[in-house]
Amino acid sequence: MTPPSDLASSAVPAVAGATRTAPTSAADASLVALLRSDGKPRQAAIGQLYARYARDFKGYFRRHGARDAQVEDLLQETFIKVLRSIDSWQGSGTLEAWLWTIARNTLYSALRSERGDEAVSLDDDGGDDESGATLAARIAGSDSNPADTDCVRRGLTAFTQKFAEYAHVLERVVIDDWGYDELAQYRGCAPGAAREYLSQCRKRLWQFVGHCFEPAA
Amino acid sequence: MSNRQDADDRDLDAWLDGLRGRPAAHTEAAAQREAITAAHAARANEPQDPQELQRLLFRLRREGLLGVGTDATAPAARGAPRWRLPAAAAALLALGLALTMVGPGLWHGSEEPVLRSGGAVQVLEVPAADVASTAQRLATALKAAGADVVVVESHGGGREVAATVPAQRLSDAAAALAPFALKPPAADGSLRIDVRPRAATAP
Numbered sequence: 030m031t032p033p034s035d036l037a038s039s040a041v042p043a044v045a046g047a048t049r050t051a052p053t054s055a056a057d058a059s060l061v062a063l064l065r066s067d068g069k070p071r072q073a074a075i076g077q078l079y080a081r082y083a084r085d086f087k088g089y090f091r092r093h094g095a096r097d098a099q100v101e102d103l104l105q106e107t108f109i110k111v112l113r114s115i116d117s118w119q120g121s122g123t124l125e126a127w128l129w130t131i132a133r134n135t136l137y138s139a140l141r142s143e144r145g146d147e148a149v150s151l152d153d154d155g156g157d158d159e160s161g162a163t164l165a166a167r168i169a170g171s172d173s174n175p176a177d178t179d180c181v182r183r184g185l186t187a188f189t190q191k192f193a194e195y196a197h198v199l200e201r202v203v204i205d206d207w208g209y210d211e212l213a214q215y216r217g218c219a220p221g222a223a224r225e226y227l228s229q230c231r232k233r234l235w236q237f238v239g240h241c242f243e244p245a246a
Numbered sequence: 247m248s249n250r251q252d253a254d255d256r257d258l259d260a261w262l263d264g265l266r267g268r269p270a271a272h273t274e275a276a277a278q279r280e281a282i283t284a285a286h287a288a289r290a291n292e293p294q295d296p297q298e299l300q301r302l303l304f305r306l307r308r309e310g311l312l313g314v315g316t317d318a319t320a321p322a323a324r325g326a327p328r329w330r331l332p333a334a335a336a337a338l339l340a341l342g343l344a345l346t347m348v349g350p351g352l353w354h355g356s357e358e359p360v361l362r363s364g365g366a367v368q369v370l371e372v373p374a375a376d377v378a379s380t381a382q383r384l385a386t387a388l389k390a391a392g393a394d395v396v397v398v399e400s401h402g403g404g405r406e407v408a409a410t411v412p413a414q415r416l417s418d419a420a421a422a423l424a425p426f427a428l429k430p431p432a433a434d435g436s437l438r439i440d441v442r443p444r445a446a447t448a449p
Contacts, residue, residue, distance in 0.1 A: 071312065072303070072312060075302075075303070075306065075312075076299065079299050079302065083294075083298070083299075083302075084289065084290065084292070084294065085289075088289050101298065101301070104298075104302070105301075105302055105305045105306075108302060108305075108306060109305070109306065109309055109311060112306065112311045113311070181277045181278060181280070181281040182281045182284060182285070184281075185278070185281045185282065185285060186285070189285070199265065199278070199282055200282055200285075200286055202262065202265045202266060203265050203266070203267075203278075203279050203282040203283055203286070204282070204283070204286050206266050206267075207266075208262065208266070209262075224255075224258065227258065227262065228254075228258055231258065231261060234278065235274075238277075238278065238281075241277070242273065242274055242277070
């Protein structure tokens with residue numbers, strides 16, 4: 030699959046076609062100002078950024094198959110790109126989605142470098158629907174009691190293993206309150222395309238957890 | 247847009263609202279939100295390497311992205327080509343590369359104590375003429391005790407001795423430090439000693 034052009038060409042893609050520009054919060058504006066400063070304030074801001082994002086960034090890289098030895102390097106590369114780009118950040122969209130875009134592009138670049146000319150995509154909408162559906166069916170069949178409160182958790186675990194990028198997006202929605210605009214910023218697409226992406230994400234997830242919501246026979 | 251499409255869109259919006267914790271009568275989204283939150287919370291309990299931030303700062307410093315409070319690291323200068331950096335910044339870069347060859351976890355900057363994960367800095371004041379030799383003796387003693395050691399020239403003619411001591415050699419390192427009246431390394435094996443020239447006393 031051909032990667033999206035924004036991923037291939039830029040570490041920090043612009044927001045494409047967003048209908049709403051999310052206001053930058055006062056906290057984010059303050060953090061950006063510190064990152065753009067010098068000396069101690071900048072180091073303190075890096076410490077804040079690390080405390081807030083390092084664990085999630087590393088989890089993201091791991092779920093996409095990065096080996097332990099690669100994860101820390103990817104984390105460092107992400108921070109390097111953030112600091113090199115922070116002076117040019119215009120404040121459109123949210124800082125959070127912008128940071129995640131950099132993390133995503135860093136991972137993407139590493140995968141491309143590792144695999145040479147082989148086409149690389151982080152997206153989960155590839156041509157292996159059948160294997161995903163098969164896995165989902167197996168998960169559903171293995172649940173002895175779909176009404177079990179852990180049913181959705183088990184399904185989610187399998188879904189995350191199979192569709193890391195979809196799972197990541199869902200996590201951002203739940204944990205960071207992302208909507209269509211943040212997703213569009215992250216993916217470098219129009220909000221309409223972000224909506225379609227989320228719809229596909231929901232359908233995939235349903236394959237893994239849908240049986241949990243169906244009444245027992 | 248068809249009625250069916252409208253209904254699908256509304257359902258997707260309701261699902262999204264449910265995932266985001268908005269009040270929505272959407273059982274599916276509520277259960278999924280709970281599962282995702284639980285998975286995220288579980289990862290929050292994974293152990294973190296306390297030295298990781300320090301290695302990150304080391305890397306950023308090596309890349310010229312950490313200022314030291316001089317004009318050379320102002321935003322405009324950060325974007326300048328390396329060949330235009332002042333000599334002091336170039337020296338800092340060279341120092342960073344040298345430390346890289348020794349290994350991660352040894353570099354401790356001179357600016358921001360709150361960001362350091364290693365132990366507290368110990369200060370050893372000696373006559374100005376003895377700074378270099380004292381730092382060297384310290385490094386030799388620590389190496390003999392199994393530590394990885396780096397000696398860095400610091401401001402004002404001082405030397406910073408940064409070391410990492412293997413857990414099984416902590417007592418050896420403590421014995422090596424005793425003649426200098428210095429405390430043992432921290433429990434994680436990190437050690438920083440600032441060897442400074444003693445201030446001249448007024449006649």
